[in-house]
Amino acid sequence: MGTQDVATLASSEEVSIEKARQRVDEAHERVRVARREFLRLFGFGGAALLAGRALAGEEGSALARARPGQSPYASAWKFAPGLLYMQIGTTGASPQRVIRDFNANYEDIAENPVAYFFGQQGFRNAIAPGFGCDPYELVMSFNTTDGLFRIMLGLTWAEGDEIITTNMEESAGNSVLSLLADRYGVVLRPVAIPTNDAFSEGEVFARFDRERSSRTKAVLFSSPIYLTGTRLRERELCLWAARHGIVSIVDAAHQPGMIAMNLHEMGCDFLSGAGHKWQCGPGQTGFMYIRNGNDPNDYVRQAPTTDLGFLVPGGPTVAIPVPGYANTGPLPTYFPTNTLLYGQANGNSILNKGARSKDDNVAALLQLVGNGSRPSQNALFECCQLWDSWGRKNIEAYLVSVAQYLRARIVNIWGPRALSFPYAPGGSHASQVGLTSFNPFSPGYDYNADLTPAMSAAQATAAADAVATLNSAFGIVIRTTTVPHTLRSNPRESAPANAASTPLRVSTHLFHSRQDVDRLIDALLSVVPHP
Numbered sequence: 001m002g003t004q005d006v007a008t009l010a011s012s013e014e015v016s017i018e019k020a021r022q023r024v025d026e027a028h029e030r031v032r033v034a035r036r037e038f039l040r041l042f043g044f045g046g047a048a049l050l051a052g053r054a055l056a057g058e059e060g061s062a063l064a065r066a067r068p069g070q071s072p073y074a075s076a077w078k079f080a081p082g083l084l085y086m087q088i089g090t091t092g093a094s095p096q097r098v099i100r101d102f103n104a105n106y107e108d109i110a111e112n113p114v115a116y117f118f119g120q121q122g123f124r125n126a127i128a129p130g131f132g133c134d135p136y137e138l139v140m141s142f143n144t145t146d147g148l149f150r151i152m153l154g155l156t157w158a159e160g161d162e163i164i165t166t167n168m169e170e171s172a173g174n175s176v177l178s179l180l181a182d183r184y185g186v187v188l189r190p191v192a193i194p195t196n197d198a199f200s201e202g203e204v205f206a207r208f209d210r211e212r213s214s215r216t217k218a219v220l221f222s223s224p225i226y227l228t229g230t231r232l233r234e235r236e237l238c239l240w241a242a243r244h245g246i247v248s249i250v251d252a253a254h255q256p257g258m259i260a261m262n263l264h265e266m267g268c269d270f271l272s273g274a275g276h277k278w279q280c281g282p283g284q285t286g287f288m289y290i291r292n293g294n295d296p297n298d299y300v301r302q303a304p305t306t307d308l309g310f311l312v313p314g315g316p317t318v319a320i321p322v323p324g325y326a327n328t329g330p331l332p333t334y335f336p337t338n339t340l341l342y343g344q345a346n347g348n349s350i351l352n353k354g355a356r357s358k359d360d361n362v363a364a365l366l367q368l369v370g371n372g373s374r375p376s377q378n379a380l381f382e383c384c385q386l387w388d389s390w391g392r393k394n395i396e397a398y399l400v401s402v403a404q405y406l407r408a409r410i411v412n413i414w415g416p417r418a419l420s421f422p423y424a425p426g427g428s429h430a431s432q433v434g435l436t437s438f439n440p441f442s443p444g445y446d447y448n449a450d451l452t453p454a455m456s457a458a459q460a461t462a463a464a465d466a467v468a469t470l471n472s473a474f475g476i477v478i479r480t481t482t483v484p485h486t487l488r489s490n491p492r493e494s495a496p497a498n499a500a501s502t503p504l505r506v507s508t509h510l511f512h513s514r515q516d517v518d519r520l521i522d523a524l525l526s527v528v529p530h531p
Helices: 003-012 014-033 046-056 096-111 120-131 144-152 171-184 201-211 234-243 362-367 374-390 392-414 453-474 514-527
Strands: 138-141 162-166 187-191 216-222 247-251 270-274 286-290 299-304 317-322 435-438 490-494 504-507
Touching (some): 014 392, 096 374, 120 138, 120 299, 120 362, 120 374, 138 362, 144 171, 144 247, 144 270, 162 171, 171 187, 171 216, 187 201, 201 234, 216 234, 286 362, 374 392, 392 435, 392 514, 453 504
Parallel strands (some): 216 247
Antiparallel strands (some): 270 286, 435 504
């Protein structure tokens, strides 16, 4: 695409930019006026009531204080003066009230030392509805890596078993997959995820299906993909796996706090996600999900209110509505790899020899791993309650609208080939994310441009220099990634490692506005190539 072509296209996209602006403002206004019934999440103990008071306080009033053009969430955070932080995909920042509560909690523990093994049952009871699952299935883990290793090493493997994965997994997924290959002789079958105009949901699905064989035991994929920001069709892939008796594992490092998740509707067997990224909890917090039922009908869980309630029947319980399962397949055999109570719970019934039933409190067993960081878990819980009070669908709609505005501005300047997936003014499933990846460094501003090894190395240097300059000269923090992009010369092939591209990746979150996007674009025009 020549410079004149880009200019012509840019002119035609002006209407899209205005529509994108309007969508941000509309999402902003929905957040300001939306009011959810939040009391249904209370009643799970003092910690939940404490969080409720916090939400009714300064963070709860943030929406009312938001000025036109400012994010309706921005006043809940406090960043360094002049800093525009757009790197949430690596780590987020906790709201001010959560930080103060974290510090107070830690001071209390230091003054009155006690081992904190317990207390998480009340947390799980409160936050599980926000993730569309049963509190018996949701574990507050250390991070995505922790969850993936506990999942993958808890499944049973034999030499020659095959796992379908992708060429764009994070280090955590690649690490545990390599371990399984070395330890058990598992065969890895990576799917090359297409980029830019080579991407389509149909093509992605076809590539997964082509890798399926009689030896396929599991599928592990990331969504959204950290390299490109592309969101895959998680539900379709998980239910496709279920139809073929394949175990589905989702690396959802970027979903909690970004996407309004419904794990039962998604249909995955297992999922691991971060608590410290888009959910804005402290470091070393996360979520691990293990599907523990297959009834398509909604039901009510009478969950205990204490951690050892699953060992002592007859104690106090709380009623929690739970949606039915989209995945009605049998439960995979699973052995816990980290728990204090294996072989000691309910007469050796929970996960003993890998078996379980829908009434087993699997999460309680997996949660008990020793003395954890209670301040960190309290803070993650408080963040989850805050997101639930604001409305997770409202949050997703807002941050996606800001991301779409950013993409509209990119297309207007660099053209649609600069983005990692096809730009659609009205949005698409792939674009329902706050991650945006684009490449202004490749020939013709083309994400899929063929590169020689020398061009690839030069691009990596140019991209790193641009990120450094944005930080030092403009106070803007973003990052680069190294992407095995689809080749323009052959859309069925991806670039080899020595000829990969180095696009920029931007994270737009709750505390960003379209004015922040404009500030980023203005800075980019001073730092990176453009028409």
